[in-house]
Amino acid sequence: MHIKRKGLFIIIISIATVISLILAGFFIVRAVGMKHVMDRTDVQLPGRVKYQDKLYEYNDHIITFLILGIDKGKETIEPYEKDDGGGGQADALFLAVMNTEEKTIEIISINRNAMTDISIYDKDGNYYATYNAQIALQHGYGDGKEMSCQYQLTAVQNLFYNIPIHGYAAVNTNAIPAINDTVGGVDVLVLEDLTAWDPTLVKDSQIHLMGESAYWYVKFRDSYIYDSINMRMTRQKQYLNNFIEAAKHAAKKNIFVVLDLYREISAQMTTDITPTEILYLTSLLPQYEFDETHFHTVAGETVMGEEFEEFYVDEAALLQMILDIFYIEAE
């Protein structure tokens, strides 16, 4: 009896020690991640801005990430050797804006055809010229990896009047099924008939997207339909909103789910955000408020160019959006 009790005691102590070590490890990793995220924001902040007789200050509680969906039609993101824009287009562009004080996330969706300054570089990275073109093209003029992302970040930053963007993650759109399934799938009310590509995507039906269905729902657009990008962006907005909800639930159940995801899609992703930072950011997620009211679209107008659609940003609306999200009115 005495020996039995002693054995039980040792087992309890051992389990407690293991749990303590795991918890300690988690908090250390999380703290490292937090420090790295905070280091990103340690840059020169924009000064005060006067707009329409009001004075604004940059909100220094904000951390902004550029999220890109890269369309290359390949399984993995590989370095690209040529300088003809073959590094893959940034088919989906989002800014994820975290306000660490108010604990909110704002998602800003940028039309891939937004006309802006694109810088052309040769294969050695030498600057060649700048011209006005669809923002999605910028990613192609790089190595398809870090260099492409850096160019794309600069182009988005230029469109957004040089506000700080603290990091990026570019994911091959082929990784959508894996990402979708890691959070246990995503519920949507199908907004348009996509049965030609996936028989389950019947308009107005409520379905639980899994695997390839998520890919078609998020990715598909009929380029023969004028302004089909706006229709797809509406689907992406709905999907992203529901995805964040599903991700919050998944993170609450098991915080390490994000590291599984990171490992699984790392071959299909280019990012300057480290696993420890991702772990820290995910740990914040359940406390953060997000619903459709936190989703924003850069306003503008689509016109038909010589060959392709061109989206002209409403500059006044964009400026107001930047002030609303990134600035606070000065006293």
Added chain:
Amino acid sequence: MALPNTQKRNIILFSLLLCILCSVTGCARKTSAISSESAKDSHIDFPLLQEENPDIFAWIYIPGTEIDYPILQNKQSDDFYASHDALGNESAAGSVYIELANLTSMCDFNTVLHGQAGEDSKGPFTDLYQFQDPLFFDEHETIYLYLDGNVLTYKIFAAYERDNTSLLRTYDFTYLSGCSQFLYDLYNTRDMNMQIRDGWDFVNPYHFLITLTAQESADSEKQFNVVAVLTQDVAGTINRVVEE
């Protein structure tokens, strides 16, 4: 009532010491014409300044700032005055200067005035960065530039940060196309901190500009520019032929 010899000696010694002391402090107080000159009285004594340093050709004064300095051009080196004071002595803070590519007559489309800023150097353009603030920018719009026999008035219409590349080497201001490109790039700068004065979107290659440029440190990736356009030329000496 004659003083005793020792007392006389003490008085002589004291007077001697006083004389030495006065002459020493007198020397220390003796300032150069350059360091005591200021445009606050609306007058610059160029013959006196040029006696001390013939490289001085103009004087810049921005009311409401500490910028009240001679402008120099060295005939051998573009950046000699980046590391020398207006007397030509080595100095970390340097002076306000122009490069050899610009004319001292101020008749170029864009005369680029360099000056150091940054807290460490206490350079002459440290105050320039105040123009980043929209309220300061709103309230300070005039630059006076004195030449020997003329006073030029400029209105500040833009203040912005750009990549730290040489303006004179990026744009060929001797041709209309270079001037137009500079203005196009300026007016199309997408930066929340770009300051453009309301109603001043009409500047064209036929105007005369000055650009005051500074960097926070020697290895800065960005330079801060304050751009002003000539609005008054008292003696009527500013002119040029614009090459198409």
